[in-house]
Amino acid sequence: MPGLEDLYREIILDHYRNPRNRGELESPPAVRTEGFNPLCGDEIVVFLDVAGDVIADLKIAGQGCSISQSSASMMSAAVKGKTVAQARSTIRAFRAMMSLHVQQLDGPGSDGDKTGPETGPERSGAEVAADEGVALGDLEALQGVVKFPVRIKCATLSWHTLAQALDEAEAPASGS
Amino acid sequence: MEVSSLAAPLDVARIKKDFPILERVVHGKRLVYLDTASSSQKPLVVIEAMSRYYETTHANVHRGVYEIAQEATRLYEEARAKVATFIGASSPDEVVFTKNATEAINLVAYSWGRKNIGPGDVVVTTEIEHHANFVPWLQLREETGAQLRFLRLGDDGTLDLDNLVQVLDGAKLLAVTGASNVLGTLPPVRTLVDAAHAAGALVLVDGAQYVPHLPTEVLDLGADFVAFTGHKMLGPTGIGALWARRELLEAMPAFLTGGEMIRDVRLDGFTTNDIPWKFEAGTPPIAEAIGLGVAIDYLRGIGMGAVRSHEQALTSYAMKALKERYGDDIVIYGPPPSAVRAGIVSFSYKDIHAHDLSQVLDEVGVCVRAGHHCAKPLMRCLGVGATARASFSVYNDEADVDALVDAIRGADALFG
Numbered sequence: 001m002p003g004l005e006d007l008y009r010e011i012i013l014d015h016y017r018n019p020r021n022r023g024e025l026e027s028p029p030a031v032r033t034e035g036f037n038p039l040c041g042d043e044i045v046v047f048l049d050v051a052g053d054v055i056a057d058l059k060i061a062g063q064g065c066s067i068s069q070s071s072a073s074m075m076s077a078a079v080k081g082k083t084v085a086q087a088r089s090t091i092r093a094f095r096a097m098m099s100l101h102v103q104q105l106d107g108p109g110s111d112g113d114k115t116g117p118e119t120g121p122e123r124s125g126a127e128v129a130a131d132e133g134v135a136l137g138d139l140e141a142l143q144g145v146v147k148f149p150v151r152i153k154c155a156t157l158s159w160h161t162l163a164q165a166l167d168e169a170e171a172p173a174s175g176s
Numbered sequence: 177m178e179v180s181s182l183a184a185p186l187d188v189a190r191i192k193k194d195f196p197i198l199e200r201v202v203h204g205k206r207l208v209y210l211d212t213a214s215s216s217q218k219p220l221v222v223i224e225a226m227s228r229y230y231e232t233t234h235a236n237v238h239r240g241v242y243e244i245a246q247e248a249t250r251l252y253e254e255a256r257a258k259v260a261t262f263i264g265a266s267s268p269d270e271v272v273f274t275k276n277a278t279e280a281i282n283l284v285a286y287s288w289g290r291k292n293i294g295p296g297d298v299v300v301t302t303e304i305e306h307h308a309n310f311v312p313w314l315q316l317r318e319e320t321g322a323q324l325r326f327l328r329l330g331d332d333g334t335l336d337l338d339n340l341v342q343v344l345d346g347a348k349l350l351a352v353t354g355a356s357n358v359l360g361t362l363p364p365v366r367t368l369v370d371a372a373h374a375a376g377a378l379v380l381v382d383g384a385q386y387v388p389h390l391p392t393e394v395l396d397l398g399a400d401f402v403a404f405t406g407h408k409m410l411g412p413t414g415i416g417a418l419w420a421r422r423e424l425l426e427a428m429p430a431f432l433t434g435g436e437m438i439r440d441v442r443l444d445g446f447t448t449n450d451i452p453w454k455f456e457a458g459t460p461p462i463a464e465a466i467g468l469g470v471a472i473d474y475l476r477g478i479g480m481g482a483v484r485s486h487e488q489a490l491t492s493y494a495m496k497a498l499k500e501r502y503g504d505d506i507v508i509y510g511p512p513p514s515a516v517r518a519g520i521v522s523f524s525y526k527d528i529h530a531h532d533l534s535q536v537l538d539e540v541g542v543c544v545r546a547g548h549h550c551a552k553p554l555m556r557c558l559g560v561g562a563t564a565r566a567s568f569s570v571y572n573d574e575a576d577v578d579a580l581v582d583a584i585r586g587a588d589a590l591f592g
Binding site for chain 1: 202203529530531532535536539547548552555561562590591
């Protein structure tokens with residue numbers, strides 16, 4: 001039976017207490033995208049400033065539990081200054097890490113997240129990360145969340161929101 | 177089936193023994209289950225009755241003429257009669273089995289609502305509703321062009337009724353909760369019903385948190401529709417009920433259609449079955465209905481007056497204990513412990529998110545709900561995204577509350 005230490009790793013608590021890239025960007029020009037966790041009401045707002053193919057700046061606003069907030073903070077640190085392609089690779093690797101079906105669960109797991117892509121991939125997060133040429137680094141601390149299937153949505157909320165923001169940033173300009 | 181007859185105060189130690197799951201050990205601790213408002217646990221008699229039905233009696237109902245089909249039909253209809261008696265209905269015919277309270281409310285919104293509500297017609301609901309008694313009316317508004325009005329949350333966690341007459345003026349329906357699943361507030365249903373009827377409106381009561389915990393006499397409440405669910409009242413999941421007055425059910429068109437609900441089907445149309453079967457298309461949840469009937473036997477064995485007294489006392493104890501231990505570090509939502517509060521205590525501790533708090537509580541076996549409790553309009557009124565919520569049943573005692581109170585401090589180490 002997984003315990004609290006599997007979930008609340010020190011690096012996670014550090015990002016929760018001292019969130020990186022917290023704030024807002026003027027929108028427009030920045031893309032502003034909201035994400036909602038239907039389970040608990042957590043809200044994440046991602047402000048994304050893409051210059052050329054590089055994420056020039058990124059800010060996180062909203063409120064939520066330590067897992068959603070620290071995941072958003074770590075995400076911001078991981079993708080800021082990276083290219084859009086690198087960010088997408090990191091998103092794919094992170095989602096793979098959050099998949100129920102490639103993890104060894106202690107007990108019978110529920111199919112926790114039907115809206116996200118976490119239930120799909122056959123390869124582990126580390127394998128996807130290797131394939132994608134990205135290092136998950138600190139983000140691997142969030143791996144323990146998979147042992148708490150109900151909370152996977154907390155960890156992936158900001159990543160879904162970032163993916164959506166990237167799509168919007170890359171969409172053909174609508175009148176601007 | 178053996179039902180213990182217990183005088184108040186409840187012999188909770190004995191009741192606990194009736195619930196096998198309460199013997200479970202989680203993280204090395206005894207299971208302290210404080211999430212009955214989400215779903216109750218089941219006594220062994222319910223589990224065994226369902227098992228025995230499948231082992232000895234299962235056949236489809238209202239179809240075969242062989243012995244076990246007759247027995248299954250009788251058990252299913254006996255369960256309906258138990259529900260009717262439990263809520264003081266005039267007749268079992270007025271009790272429609274549904275999947276849950278949500279389906280019961282949707283049945284009214286789709287069947288009665290699509291027939292009786294048109295553009296500009298007014299439906300009144302409240303800010304404190306569970307989404308189950310809110311989204312169906314939003315959907316009805318979208319589809320029919322109806323107008324929605326809302327009774328607001330007052331300062332003290334009760335409904336603000338100052339403008340009740342104006343809000344109800346010209347309304348066709350008032351849809352209101354019998355007991356708030358977040359605040360525990362018990363709105364004055366009889367007062368609301370009288371005002372609504374005076375305005376010419378029917379009244380639907382969401383009884384999901386009411387029927388399992390308070391003596392219920394639908395005729396005294398005066399409501400026109402009452403919806404509730406089995407799994408919150410010691411019964412299984414997958415079975416709920418809609419009670420409505422006979423003339424309303426008879427005038428309402430079918431909701432779901434198919435087998436069972438018809439009298440005759442021809443190439444040019446169909447005629448519907450009598451109530452309540454008109455609203456029970458397809459093979460119903462037979463074992464679940466039987467299980468619900470046994471859960472009702474169990475509750476009646478204790479006595480709903482005793483259930484209410486016990487839960488009211490436990491709620492007062494919990495609110496006092498939380499405040500005494502944590503003072504201003506804890507915020508408890510809803511009215512003070514009283515006759516207008518059900519056995520539900522939602523709270524926030526410091527600025528620690530309810531998810532994190534409940535995860536810490538789980539470490540010592542304490543189960544509470546964390547989140548928005550499917551009541552986002554209310555959470556916006558309260559100005560919080562999520563709360564923790566403890567809720568009580570007959571199998572909870574002061575030791576369970578003490579376990580909760582002691583465990584909250586554990587969150588300080590990680591998040592304080």
